[in-house]
Amino acid sequence: xxxxxxxxxxxxxxxxxxxxxxxxxxxxxxxxxxxxxxxxxxxxxxxxxxxxxxxxxxxxxxxxxxxxxxxxxxxxxxxxxxxxxxxxxxxxxxxxxxxxxxxxxxxxxxxxxxxxxxxxxxxxxxxxxxxxxxxxxxxxxxxxxxxxxxxxxxxxxxxxxxxxxxxxxxxxxxxxxxxxxxxxxxxxxxxxxxxxxxxxxxxxxxxxxxx
Numbered sequence: 001x002x003x004x005x006x007x008x009x010x011x012x013x014x015x016x017x018x019x020x021x022x023x024x025x026x027x028x029x030x031x032x033x034x035x036x037x038x039x040x041x042x043x044x045x046x047x048x049x050x051x052x053x054x055x056x057x058x059x060x061x062x063x064x065x066x067x068x069x070x071x072x073x074x075x076x077x078x079x080x081x082x083x084x085x086x087x088x089x090x091x092x093x094x095x096x097x098x099x100x101x102x103x104x105x106x107x108x109x110x111x112x113x114x115x116x117x118x119x120x121x122x123x124x125x126x127x128x129x130x131x132x133x134x135x136x137x138x139x140x141x142x143x144x145x146x147x148x149x150x151x152x153x154x155x156x157x158x159x160x161x162x163x164x165x166x167x168x169x170x171x172x173x174x175x176x177x178x179x180x181x182x183x184x185x186x187x188x189x190x191x192x193x194x195x196x197x198x199x200x201x202x203x204x205x206x207x208x209x210x211x
Contacts, residue, residue: 038113
C-alpha cells in the first residue's frame with residue numbers, strides 16, 4: 001500500500017469556474033466556494049467521502065505574485081500557456097504512515113494569511129507536470145453520491161523518469177498516461193448504486209469521472 005493518499009486535487013480554470021455548473025448538473029455535491037486570503041486564488045469545491053476536487057482560478061494577481069505566494073508558482077500555473085499543466089495533487093499520509101518523510105525535495109509553505117495551513121511543496125518539479133503538495137493532517141469529508149475516490153490518473157506529456165509525477169506513479173499513488181492534451185481522470189468505487197457511468201466534461205474542463 002502507498003504511504004500517501006490523495007487528499008484533494010485541483011484543476012486551474014477561468015475566473016468563477018463556470019464549468020462547475022456542468023458538475024452540478026451531473027449530480028456532484030458542491031460545497032461552499034472558498035477564497036484563499038493573501039494567495040490570490042479562489043475555488044469552487046466538490047466533496048467526496050475521502051477527497052475533494054477544487055476548480056481553482058486567479059482572483060488577485062498582485063497577491064498571487066507577492067513575496068508570500070510567488071514560490072508556489074500558482075500565478076504562472078494559472079496564467080500559463082499550453083505547456084503548463086493545469087493540475088495540482090495534494091497528498092496526505094496514509095493511516096499509520098504519519099511519520100513517513102516527504103517523498104520529494106520540498107519547501108514549507110506556511111502563509112501568514114491562512115493560519116494553520118502548512119504544505120510541503122515539491123521544489124524539484126517544473127510547470128509541465130502537476131503541482132505536488134503534502135498536507136500533514138486529516139480532513140473530515142461530507143458524504144456524496146459518488147462515495148469514495150479510488151484512483152487519480154493524469155494524462156499529459158511523457159514526464160521524465162526522475163520527475164515527481166513518475167515517482168508517484170511508480171509508488172502507486174496515481175496513474176499516468178501519455179496524452180496529447182492534459183486530462184485528469186477520477187475513478188470512484190462502484191458500490192452504493194453506482195453503475196459504471198463515465199462523465200466526460202471536455203472540452204469545457206479537462207476532467208473525466210468514472211464510477
